[in-house]
Amino acid sequence: MDGFYYIYVLLSEKDGKKYTGYTSDLPLRFEAHQKGKVPSTKHRRPLxxxxxxxxxxxxxxxxxxxxxxxxxxxxxxxxxxxxxxxxQTKSENK
Known part of the structure; x- marks a missing residue:
């Protein structure tokens, strides 16, 4: 899917907060978040x-x-x- 720019929202499974960002390569950017290579989400993994x-x-x-x-x-x-x-809220309260 060349030529697109993606706006994305991640949910931290650690603190329940959301992170919004943008990228031209969503799979690569998500992988960077998952590996802790993005400072703003590094300590909020898993995402x-x-x-x-x-x-x-x-x-x-x-x-x-x-x-x-x-x-x-x-x-x-x-x-x-x-x-x-x-x-998500219902499953957390079980």
């Missing part, structure tokens, strides 16, 4: 990829990443991932 979007330009991807990090962007993701996140 799960829970969401991603593809954009045709780097500029659009950067704008979308910036938006998803805002209050309204976090609300959007919360609604978009509502069923997934509620399943």
């Amino acid at each position: 799960k990829l829970i969401y991603f979007e593809a954009c045709l330009s780097q500029e659009d991807a950067l704008k979308r990443e910036k938006y998803l990090k805002t209050h309204y962007g976090k609300m959007y993701l919360g609604n978009r991932l509502k069923s997934y996140l509620s399943c």
Whole structure:
């Protein structure tokens, strides 16, 4: 899938917090996160990829990443991932 830029959200299985980023190579970037090569998530492993979007330009991807990090962007993701996140909460409470 050449030519795409990906915005992605990772969920830390350690602290339950989310990390949002962007990349042109999602599998390679996720592998870097998993191996502890990304300082901002190094101590929050293991991580799960829970969401991603593809954009045709780097500029659009950067704008979308910036938006998803805002209050309204976090609300959007919360609604978009509502069923997934509620399943995670239920399984943790068992």
